[in-house]
Amino acid sequence: MAEPDLELDSRRALYQHIADNPGVHFRALTAEFEYAKGTIQYQLRWLADEGLINESSDGKYTRYYPTADFDEADRTVMNALRREYSRRVLAHLLAEGPLSTTELGERLDKAKSTVSWHLSNLSEAELVTKERKGRRVVYDVADPDRVERLYAVHQRSFTDRVVDRLLGLWDSY
CATH class of the missing domain: 1.10.10.10 (Winged helix-like DNA-binding domain superfamily/Winged helix DNA-binding domain)
Structure with a gap:
């Protein structure tokens, strides 16, 4: 019942x-x-x-x-994972480590301004960190374990095969 x-x-x-x-x-x-x-x-x-x-x-x-x-931190991560390009930005950062806006733009085939907008939102949500390295600013995932876990557990509810191929996380959980 x-x-x-x-x-x-x-x-x-x-x-x-x-x-x-x-x-x-x-x-x-x-x-x-x-x-x-x-x-x-x-x-x-x-x-x-x-x-x-x-x-x-x-x-x-x-x-x-x-x-x-889902606690508040999980909801914040899932909100980002539900947005296609935020999910792709996170996937590249997880797979390749810290990257600049230019490097992410090349990988996503998007303008630097578009990537910067997504990074700004992810940074505001405290999902990515940024660090100045000389003249470059690189971004990285703040809590990679949480992002990987939530992506792996819920990846079937996402429809982004590009990210699936990039990360291949479902095999590790």
Whole structure:
């Protein structure tokens, strides 16, 4: 029998989807389910009020996480991993070590300004560190073990095969 908190099918389905896809955002939930937006909003609010899920903003989206599985630091990492180019920046830094904006731009085939914007967001979230080496500034992952663990455990919910090939982390867990 289902837990009393999750006795409604819509509530249980939303909670299970959030548990299977931590960091999912509202628009993705509305695309996944045929429920009215108001129903999804109501059930999300109910789950949050009951302490079953947490909300976390990544600056663009409000993302949802099961409370029992993700602390604030985990949610911050997952917010970044849910953004394609932030995930790719982190993957290159994990795979290759400290890199400059120019080096990351070459690897990502993106303008330095775009890479700089992503690095700035990652730095503000305290996910990357920066260090001046002479005239260069290089970036590195602040907590590589946490990022690798969360990526490896949840990589099936990401759709970025470039990062999968670059890291190959799922084999190590």
